[in-house]
Amino acid sequence: MKIDILASGSKGNVIALTSGQTTILVDVGIAKTKIEKRLLEVGIRPDHVKAIFITHAHKDHIQGLPIANKYRIPVYVGTEEWKSVKTKVDIDLMYNMNDKRVVDIEGLFTIKAFKTHHDALESYGYVVEAEGHKCSICLDTGHVDTSMIKAMYGSDTYIIEANHEPNMVEVSEYLPSTQARILSHIGHLSNEQTAAALSKLIRGKGEQIYLTHLSTKNNLPALAEMTVKRALTKQSFKAGTHYEIEVI
Template identity: 25%
Template sequence: MMRMTVLASGSKGNSTVIASSRTRVLVDAGLSCRELLKRMAVAGEDPARLDAILVTHEHQDHIAGLAVLARRLKIPVFFTEPTHRAWVRMLTPRSTMTYAKWLDHVQREKEARATAIAASTSTAGLATQLAAQSEAIASVSAEAAALNRSDDPNATLELPIDPDEEELCGPEPDSAAAQKAEQKADPTHLPAVEYFHSGTQFSIGDIEITPFTIPHDAADPCGFVFEAEGIRMALATDLGYMPPNVKAALKRIDVLLLESNHDLEMLRDGPYPWSVKQRVLSRVGHLSNHATAEFLQKDYDGGAAWIVLGHLSESNNAPELARLSAEQALGNQPTLLGNRILLAGQAVPLDPITL
């Protein structure tokens, strides 16, 4: 027996439980600890039975509740080493800023500098303003490099460290005050960290896990194939295109969670800033409905009993468009019509899929 339970999927948070009869793994923790516990309860998953948390990459919509949940449940977290390093850097306490606010901040600075330079009446004054402008540009560039990317312009880009989050998640029955203070002082504290390498199979309990590299703008992003008791499940979201290694990894899969992020026309006409649109459309961005349909029509082997379309944009996609696109792709190959299509959403867990 294997079971996949998608707790949340989208730019505001991602998390999925993969379970066998003996082992339970949480893939990503992109919601608050409190919300993750709530959704597991709704879906019938017991948090106390989780054996580990597995991280695809360090973007906030995949790790927002990671540290607090791992500490709360006292379970290990599995990363690639570059992803762990990036996560540690990102958890340095900083002020919260959204991508949209940052763009507004940059525009305000440009306007202020232009006004100051125009008002300058001397060569010395102009030189001073130009020096200040160069310094400000360097500061903005450094700030931009530190931002945690998201395809949602209103998503928080730098992870705020909330000292009250663990209290919201619930008290730890046996935690000492000194240990709790130490953990708050170090937001990167985890009960245990385990490293894996993309392309190298490893096991958690009786689940064999094969990570594969995906093209996304993160330190070392991965998708996964999970196998136990003769069942194979795969998770592939947050990728800009379908390279050969991903197509090969998604063969002989029984349950496939696959990204179908945006409708191309809705994205191009939608509310995102042009810079965010460019990122989403890039080869390290997100799969469109069209790209996913193209994979299903040309490269998919048809083996899955269930295809779950995930990471749908709330601003630039519609569930009916994603479903129609996939159904049309499969409909062009009559032998694949038996595949059942589900859509994972942002607001509520998907009913568990058990084989």
């Protein structure tokens, strides 16, 4: 399974997963034309996208949904998020997604959702399996609970947010209400929270970690990476030997 992270962060999120000539997208948070361009840049034809899975209906995850209408791509989204999506997608392309449903795409992909904790009506992460490879995608969430760990456990690839450093949020120019939202249990993961989750997930079998959705104002790529590496060192795991890590 080929994985391409086409966009990451508060300005937009798009992840492409490809098996053979078939691609699925998790989130489409940048403009339709930009998605088309970035797909072509990594060798993917937009008309080879066979499904779109939405984590939640905030703008940085759904801005490019009109691409579904253009290429007649089915869109899977939590039922409670429909009202934020239905103005962008033809109703006949929309499908309910929940944490009990398993979706098969052309016999190549198996996709299952798991509940996350964000200030949206029905937010999800996704576990995608293809070609014997398991990839877990955990974006906006205020914390990681045991059911999320159970869903993601045993993955070969982890795409997980490392959004902020709490001390930087607290001294930021953001309004107190915005700071409280980010730091809340339905906000975003801090570097330490991400590191703690990965400490429960990584088994040292050569897993690939992608740290994503970093705040440009309240985090530093080197800090996010160092925090995760330090936590995994305590588990006797060394980057480059037991796992690989990249900050997007």
